[in-house]
Amino acid sequence: MSIEIIQMFIPKSNTFTRPGIKMTPTSITDHETDNTNVRANARAHALLQKNGNRRQASWHFQVDDEPEVYQSIPVDEVAFHAGTRSGNYHSIAVERCVNKDGDYLKTIANTIELYKFLLKTYPSIKEIKQHNHWSGKNCPRLMRQGHKGMNWNKFIRKVRAEADVAKVKKVVGAGKSTYQTSNTSVSLNNKVVLKNSATRYATGERIPARYKGKTYTVMQRGSNRVLLKELYSWVHIRDIESTALRKLDKTVNTIKVGSKVTLRKSASRYATGEKIPSRYKNKSYTVQQVKADRVLLKELYSWVKRSDLLGLS
Structure with a gap:
């Protein structure tokens, strides 16, 4: 498994959420966004920060179920996330996305890869703490309640015990903020057919039979899903095929x-x-x-x- 860190930094001029204060991180603070809206993913939260969060809240990384991890603040700068001065001035903040169209356990797996990378890369980091440690807030809420069998102790064991250190494919410069994805099977504006075998959208709702076997246009891409323009719905990559392949398939x-x-x-x-x-x-x-x-x-x-x-x- 590998992740890709994409730097989409908050502008230095926005001192409201990026104060520019230098720090040496000694811990990682684990957060959850608590935002279950569709596509409230890592890129969406990175754009929120880059374009100017109206709240004086900020964090260093945001992670979802896709291999692209977005970074908003350098690790040696303070962010406003912990609710206490000590947490803000000594800890790297990571927000884990919980959008309902995402895969929670895959998001956890990507978070583990990020933490292993940070622990190896920055020797000053010795601990991983919950947001709850600093301010008493019930965060990360799902992790604290053991959602889908993943509780805090099990999570930390995986971070500390797994031998393989995450491989970061590349770091994209702050000036390059176009969408990156590991999904290369389809391109934007491609025509695709929604397979008759498709059962549910990526968001979990059942797909009506009348929408299957028809042709749609790819509007957006994720690593394991695409947004179909005419339906304005996200579907799994496995549930579509290109019209070109469909034509070849019929000849079989x-x-x-x-x-x-x-x-x-x-x-x-x-x-x-x-x-x-x-x-x-x-x-x-x-x-x-x-x-x-x-x-x-x-x-x-x-x-x-x-x-x-x-x-x-």
């Missing part, structure tokens, strides 16, 4: 002996059960025999499932 239903087909990258096993080596995937083959649910590929002389093929028109 009309394949015959002599047809050219491509073995999908996602194919895992032959129809006979053996594992398919990666070197054979995403290549073109000739159909030698056809059965109801499988096809014999001439060059491989192996049976593969129809669902693992793309037709070539």
